[in-house]
Amino acid sequence: MKPSIPQGTRDFSAAVLRKRNFIFSTIRRVFELYGFEPLETPAMENIETLMGKYGEEGDKLIFKILNNGLNHPDKKESALVDFESVLNGKTSKGISERALRYDLTIPFARYVAMNQGQLTFPFKRYQMQPVWRADRPQRGRYREFYQCDADIAGSNSILHEIELALIYTTVFNDLKVPVEIHLNNRKILQALAEQCGGESNLTNITIAIDKLDKIGLEKVKSELLERGLTNDQVRIIEQYISLEGENQKIIEDLQRLFSKSNIGIEGTNELIEILHEVQKSNPASNIKLNPSLARGLNYYTGTIFEIKALGVEMGSIGGGGRYDDLTGLFGVKGIAGVGISFGVDRIYDVMEELSLFPEKIQEGTVALIFNTGVEKYHLLHAAAVLRNENISCEIFHEQSKFDKQFKYAEKKSIPYIIIIGEDEISKNSATLKDLKTGNQQVLKIEDLKKAIKP
């Protein structure tokens, strides 16, 4: 049979993995710096943990795992009945009782709900693991992809929003990816909904205005009308999403538009505080109010973030926000949460497109010890000395022409080669050559480490 992998999944070669790990380790380091602790949860969850948490569309995109043993004679009849309900679009525990995780937030909520007695609140965790979606793959969209989430459970403090924004700034600064942090607040959208026929319209409004960037004002307006809003209501929304310009100007406009709405004022004040503190703590933060930012996921109730890479066509490379009732879905009330997520696969694509990966990260082996056919002992000894100094090196596997050994080093981006032949052994030394400059020198084995730049 011809080897292949499932649609939308990928193998990662060494060159790709080194770059990915560069992103992962940057994010991990910053998460740790802010006091988040690691968590991993299983690839699969019980199916009822996931179903119904991501909306109707989300349910369709969850990968369900077929139960084992369906062919057992004793179960045949019940399996047939259960399968009938699957054919009617319902899930059935008789056919599937597990599913692959769809994101990291719901498993986190499940974990907090399960372990609330043991955890120290506020509970700050980060998690970097793959998630799976049965979506149709496209550029920047995969069926298996990684998320890196940091969330805080059990605190309403706005300090977290401020620090999460600072994490975004720090990580993308470290990666040298130019970004805009888009900021908005669901409370303001709620105030807007109240002015437009009540909260029942909130979802209709958020879904439509979230697309403003993509489809433009006219299409957003027609979508709003299709979703049953009146002309007057659409006019109010148009006024709202047309707000643009400097953050300060948008703030003033929001204050004017929602001067009579308590929730609107509350949301605006949160925005003001976050903007103020973030820019004061790290002036490099490119944080931008975006009134049309809504985010599809309905569990958000306060601040919302989204990260837009500058200079490339790419969907958002990160997002997050505050959700008041994280664990309510699992029967534990009163635990608020706030969190952010990094889309590593898209960050990778952006960095690739902008050529932002440092060349340095492709170096695995630092030195290649040529095989000159001398006693293996001499080669192994030199390798051991280097390895003791934490310099990664390898010995060419067989004696062969230098030409071949040089080419091997070149292919693997190994910066140094070391030659130990009869001449060198007689002088208890080694020849070290820097492949980049072409310079070479004869040194004592013990002095190699000094000549090799890390």
Added chain:
RNA sequence: GAGGAUGUAGCUCAGCUGGUUAGAGCGUCUGAUUGUGGUUCAGAAGGUCGUGGGUUCGAGCCCCAUCUUCCUCCCCA
């Protein structure tokens, strides 16, 4: 889930209205060159033309199905 494009050597791609033995560049390997690479030169290997059916005297090319990748919609990271 709906619609559209795509697939030929390890990689990037040619391949005429259907006609003998499917080509190029790059890469790989061998040699010039058994202690000094990146250059050059000579040669070689490498293909069930995504897969399975069909039409035809004859299919890389036409038809059907299926899979992959990519694009639009939906949704998202």
